[in-house]
Amino acid sequence: MGSTLPESATNSAQWSVVRYYLVDRGRLFQLIRRAEGLPSLLSHMAIMAGLFSALYGLTVGLYAGGWQVLYNIIKFPGVILATLAVCVAALYVLNSLAGSRLSVLQTTAVVLSAILVTATLLAALTPPLAFLMLTSLREYSLVIFLNLVTICLAGAGGASFALQATKAVHDDEAVRTRCLKLMRVWMALYALVGLQMLWLFRPYFRATDVFIRPLGEGGSAFEAFGRLILNVIHSLL
DSSP: OOSSOOGGGTTTHHHHHHHHHHHOHHHHHHHHHHTOSHHHHHHHHHHHHHHHHHHHHHHHHHHHOTTHHHHHHHHHHHHHHHHHHHHHHHHHHHHHHTTOOOOHHHHHHHHHHHHHHHHHHHHHHHHHHHHHHHHTOOOHHHHHHHHHHHHHHHHHHHHHHHHHHHHHHOOSHHHHHHHHHHHHHHHHHHHHHHHHHHHHTOOOSSOOSOSSOOGGGOOOHHHHHHHHHHHHHHHHO
């Protein structure tokens, strides 16, 4: 069990992990299952997830203008990694109770690989999203709704990858089945926490020098989502 990635993964290491899940995901799953070079693998995945989500944040910031151009580059990677930090321990404990022998680092690698897929999809969807936001969409509620749809689509891709990774890293069929069920439950928890984390890190779409609104303002992401749907319906009617 080495502390660095194998030689085949050291050249342009950050981009290597992207290649793994795009064209050679079996190799990535093998590295996680065998716990080969996990510290390096985790750092490279975190860097790429941060870069891709920062690219999406830049697009949102350009729409908002002002300090949000810089703030969103910081906030979107922060939301992704903060949600991971809050939720990963729960998945490790659940998997352990289900009979999984994955370590904390292996569990984190499974989740972070899925987050990297989500961030990559966000980056891939950024060009058409930027075109629509910067050239045609001026209705605030529609812009937020379009971005939420984009995030949900990217999240669905990441969730699908998380299930593939969970299946691949467990050899025992009974343990694999239990862990897949728990992963679905955990992903629902992750989505709820992620949505609330997005709410806490607001604003994103307005030109303001505020980095994060005071927590004492009250409300929640779920209340805001309900209001957003009503506003979108009103805008389309």
